[in-house]
Amino acid sequence: MRPFEYASPETEAEAADLLADHDGNTAVLAGGTDLLTLLKRDLVTPQRVVDLKTVPSLVGVTPDIDGVRIGALTPLDELQQNPLLAGYQSLLDAIDGIRSVQIQSMGTVGGDLCHLPNCWYFRSGHGLLAMENGESLVETGENRYHAILGNHGPAKFVSASRFAPGLISLGARVRIAGPGADDAETIPLEYFYITPRTERQGVTILRPGQFITHILLPSAAGIQSATYDVLASEGLDWPLVSAAAGVQVEGGLVRDCRIVLGHAAPVPWIAHEAARLLTGRPLNEETAAAAGAAAVAAATPLSRNGYKVQMAAVAVKRALLKATGQLEGGL
Amino acid sequence: MAERKIAWPPRSEASLIGGRHVRKDGHDKSSGAAKYAADINTEGTLYVKALTCRHAHAKVVKLDVEAAKKVKGVHAVHVFRDVDSEVRWDGTLIAAVAAERPEYAEDGVNAIRVEYEVLEHWVDEEDLAGAEKAERTRSLGENEKGDVAAALKQAKAVHKGYYGIATISHMCMEPHGSHCEWTGDGELTVHLSTQNVSGTGGQFAGPLGLDASKVRLICNYIGGGFGSKFAADEWGLAAATMAKETGRPVRFMLDRPTELKTAGTRPSGFAEVTIAADAEGNIIAWDSHHWGTSGIAGSTIALSQFPYVFDFENRNRKATGISTNTGPNRAWRAPPHPQLCALTDTAIDDLAAKLGMDSYDVFMKNLKYTPRPEVYAEEMKIGAKLIDWKKNWHLHGKGGGKGAVRRGLGMALHQWGGRAHAANTLVKVHPDGTVETFGGSQDIGTGTRTIIAITVAETFGLPLDAVKVNLGSNAYPNSGPSGGSTTVGGVSGPNRRAAQEALWKIFDLVTTKYDVEADSLTAKDGKILSNGELVCTWKQATSLLGPMALEVKGEGPKDDGLTDSGVGGVQMADVSVDTETGVVRVNKLVAVQDCGLILDLLTAESQVYGGLIMGIAYGLTEERVMDNRTGRYINADLENYHLPRIGDIGELVVEMYQPDDEYARGVIGLGEPPVISTGAALSNAVANAIGVRVPVMPLTPQRVLEALKGGQS
Known part of the structure; x- marks a missing residue:
């Protein structure tokens, strides 16, 4: 770990100013469950770390016009217990999937959304794109956990966020502050992520000095949702693949739905084809399975991760069935 | 009590031996007082x-x-x-x-x-053809017993299979x-x-x-x-x-990555096996070629112990070592038995499936090829009852079930030596009645302090906490290294000998002082008794020593029946497999284990629980992942080197097999055996559940799905 300045602002405007210094070579400290690891391995070497935990406006869940507003610094276990979030099942499922009390009490939702990839090449210093002498180490290497979708470019890692699929399936938007003290914008969460073509682009649209302040969720009324994580074991681990579904059913038929895959592509992957296939049809074991198949129809597995294609299809099927209370069995 | 003979007390007379005693250092360890x-x-x-260096x-x-x-x-x-x-x-x-x-x-x-x-480097340990091309292989021998070719011709069923078990690191919590x-x-x-x-x-x-x-x-x-x-x-x-x-x-x-990369690994093993049986399920032929790596030295699992436990009449075995640019191997709990078992008992199980027979019956029928058929048979019967084998077993893949989850049973068996290592001890009885022992041994978490105290306290008729155990310093009398499950016999023998001799010396003083027959004396409950009648208290007896403590040295091992070697065990697994995601969950594991005379039943059972948990780890989750291109150990951290957590363990049932004739054998080591057959039992249970063999351990969701897709049986 390299030496850095530590700052603890009290307002969002102060935070934005502090983050914009040093030409933006700064880092946001939320729960720290990812940042500390990155700092210890010298994978990020900011000149200043700005601790947002001291900004009161960033913590807590409040009712919003037709929905709720979640402070990006709200710890996960607080979300789990908050009655305002009772109807947002895909978010609650994702928290439950973490299994670690330590991460649940330290981790924050904003931190999760900005979590850098767990790709072991990246984490051992080969960069986000894991290139060596102009060639991808992932393409012919140990890619068992890597992307099966959206992997045609140089980025082969999978998005690490556990919450983005569920939040996107619920129609979440994020409010971003900075780089100027008064700058702020709100965008749909799905537009927050990018698939980088160069090392410098990163994995989100955040520019130096910017940070997420809040997540805005529309009313969950009429939406049945779920996240299904495929976890190899019962302990703390990243899902091998996950899927989230937000479904509106009317008169026994799907009126609208959003299906999002996690840990399957460099970004949370919206399975438009699967959603189209379901719309106007009843949701049952058969149509859920068809949606699962449609979600991975365009998959392009790498040399060693073909197994994830089936797994992703199953995750979609199970997320849909779970959302609508029809899931039986499964480990 | 009469004859002065070095021996354990008769089982019926033992007051501490065989009971359940909590660790002497349990509080220090759990409170943080213990210093590492x-x-x-x-x-x-x-x-x-x-x-x-980051290069291979x-x-x-x-x-x-x-x-x-x-x-x-x-x-x-x-x-x-x-x-x-x-x-x-x-x-x-x-x-x-x-x-x-x-x-x-x-x-x-x-x-x-x-x-x-x-x-240039080479790190792939499974790709034998590639290693040969890279000139990284060497023959480690081949030998035949009987006539394999002739036996194969007579066989009713011949099974050919491929099996493997990955390299793992020791992953000591304290590096x-x-x-x-x-x-x-x-x-x-x-x-x-x-x-x-x-x-x-x-x-x-x-x-x-x-x-x-x-x-x-x-x-x-x-x-x-x-x-x-x-x-x-x-x-x-x-x-x-x-x-x-x-x-x-x-x-x-060492930091964690260096610990994993350089401070010890367990060698991998991969094998092509041909195994054959007659119509009754008697195994009549075995032919295997196995390979793997121990790192740069290019060794693999010892040829001489293949096939494991079963010494079939017709068998051929061949081994090839692969030299890889990977960290060196070190002994890993029961080397190399977990690998031998993983490559042997899985093949037996598949042969049973081919015969359309219950795996249990095939194992039972072939116990005649093991060194201790009667003990294994008894242990199998106990295990079968505890897991309800006859009710729950079904032909591989034929268990049915609703949805994607299938359930299965599997078993495997193992053996180990566990003789006593060389050791000296000093037992010191102070005139005030306090007792100490000194030995340059170590308590590697297995209860060495506790079993030394049990041995000495039992001999003197004192409570467990009356004995102070000094170990962990090379200033004390030599004691062997704790490896090979040799410590319990290594330290209990010399301490029993020394304590018995010390007691006899005290008895001599009591005889003179109180005018009682030496042969009539016993020590019990802090008292010296003559034909069951109180003579004096322990403290009154030791006060006869005068101003100086009594010191008696003990040595071992000796051929006096206090210790022995050779144990066996049977393990059975009940698992559920999600056939759509490949996820495996342990429902229940049963371990039946013998180890001669058990000094502390609680410690013995704990050893077995620990073995089962470690077996679940290498069976289901843990493996070293080498990146072929960079030659790097790419998961050398606690995030990507997967270990099971409490929720992955399932129900563990431990049954110590301890009839009187086991007690009579004396003390035998137990540290290693319970980890040996867990992996094979799990693999067999998964095969039973889904009807195909997942050939290589750990049985990750990826490997399970790939096996299901390949459909090989």
Whole structure:
């Protein structure tokens, strides 16, 4: 770990100013469950770390016009217990999937959304794109956990966020502050992520000095949702693949739905084809399975991760069935 | 009580032996009072960080540590591999920096300038054809017994299968390392995390040019070793050297990646097996070729022990070693039995499936080829009852079930030696009645302190807490290293001998003082009795010793029946498999285990629980992942090296097999055997559940799905 300045602002405007210094070579400290690891391995070497935990406006869940507003610094276990979030099942499922009390009490939702990839090449210093002498180490290497979708470019890692699929399936938007003290914008969460073509682009649209302040969720009324994580074991681990579904059913038929895959592509992957296939049809074991198949129809597995294609299809099927209370069995 | 003969008390008369006794050091460990090498922090201690090579094979062409020496807080830089040295695996130590604080040491490491000439490497241990092409293989022999070809012709069923088990690291919670401190009179005190207290002092003395008498080696507690901590190691010597150079204490514990990469692995094994049976299920032929790696040395699982436990009349075996640019192997709990079992009992299970027979019946029928058929048969019957085998077993893949989840049963069996290691002890009885023992042994978490106390307290008729056990220092009488499950016999034998002799001497004093027949005396409940009548208290008896304590030395092993070797065990697994995601969950594991005379039933059972948990780890989750292209150990951290957690363990049922004739055998080691057959039992249960063999362990969701897709049976 390299030496850095530590700052603890009290307002969002102060935070934005502090983050914009040093030409933006700064880092946001939320729960720290990812940042500390990155700092210890010298994978990020900011000149200043700005601790947002001291900004009161960033913590807590409040009712919003037709929905709720979640402070990006709200710890996960607080979300789990908050009655305002009772109807947002895909978010609650994702928290439950973490299994670690330590991460649940330290981790924050904003931190999760900005979590850098767990790709072991990246984490051992080969960069986000894991290139060596102009060639991808992932393409012919140990890619068992890597992307099966959206992997045609140089980025082969999978998005690490556990919450983005569920939040996107619920129609979440994020409010971003900075780089100027008064700058702020709100965008749909799905537009927050990018698939980088160069090392410098990163994995989100955040520019130096910017940070997420809040997540805005529309009313969950009429939406049945779920996240299904495929976890190899019962302990703390990243899902091998996950899927989230937000479904509106009317008169026994799907009126609208959003299906999002996690840990399957460099970004949370919206399975438009699967959603189209379901719309106007009843949701049952058969149509859920068809949606699962449609979600991975365009998959392009790498040399060693073909197994994830089936797994992703199953995750979609199970997320849909779970959302609508029809899931039986499964480990 | 009469004859003065070294022996364990008759089972019916034992008061402590065979009971359930909590660990003597349980409170210290759970409260944090216990100090490990990694906790030693005497005033002025310097901390060490190391630079390791990230190439699998390279030559050091430039190494400049001058800038590192000038970094703030840095006191010493130790060079392991200078210019022209060849590095043969990722994680090899190049240099280490000792500094006032870990952060300064890290700054020092960052200031070291090193350049390598990168050389060709090979790290793939499963790809035999590729290794042959790369000229990385060597034959480790082939030998035949009987006539395999003729037997195959007569067979009713012939099964050909492929099996494997990945390399794993030891993953000690406390990494390898030490705290070294020199005193003014030129003596070195080493707090070493070791399984070998009596044997490592000399390993420091020789290379450091010291008299062996000047090395005080201490290890009161160790956070895991599993066979990987018998040596001073180059990092231990580096700590001692830097401590001397700086005149300051130095603590050097390996960091987690280096621990995994360089401080020990269990070799992998892969095998092509042909196995055949007659119509009744008698196995009449075995033909195998196995390969794997132990690292750069290019060895694999010993040929001589193949096939495992079963010595079939017609068998051929062949082994090929692969030299890989990977960290060296070290003994890993029951070397190499888990691998042997994983490559043998799975093939037997598949043969049973081919015959359309219950695996249990095929194992039972072929026990005649094992060294202890009667014991295995009894253990199998007990295990079958505990897991309700007859009710729950079904033909492989034919269990049915709703949805994607299938359930299955599997079994496997194992053997181990567990003889007593060489050891001396000193039993000291003070005139005030207090009792101490001294031995240069170590408690590697297995209850050594507790079983020594049980042995001595039982002999003197005292409560367990009346005996103070001193171990963990090479100042005490020599005791063997804790490896091979040799410690329980190693320490209990000499302590029983010494305590019995001490008691007889005390009896002689009592005889004279109280005018009773020596042959009539017994010691029980803190009293000396003559034909069951009170003569005096223990304290009154020991007061007859005069001003000085009574000291009696004990030695071992001896051929007096206190210890023996040779144990067996049977394990059965009940698992559920999600056939859509490949996820495996353990519902229940049953272990039936013999180990002769059991000193502490609780400790014995705990050993088995631990073995089962470790077996679930290598069976389902843990493996070293080598990246072929970079030659790096790519999951050398606790995030990507997967270990099971509490929720993955399922129900564990442990049954110690201990009829009277087992008690009569004397004490036998138990540390290793319970980990051996867990992997094979799990693999067989998964095959039973889904109807196809997942050939290679660990049985990850990926491997399960790939096996289901391939559909091979």
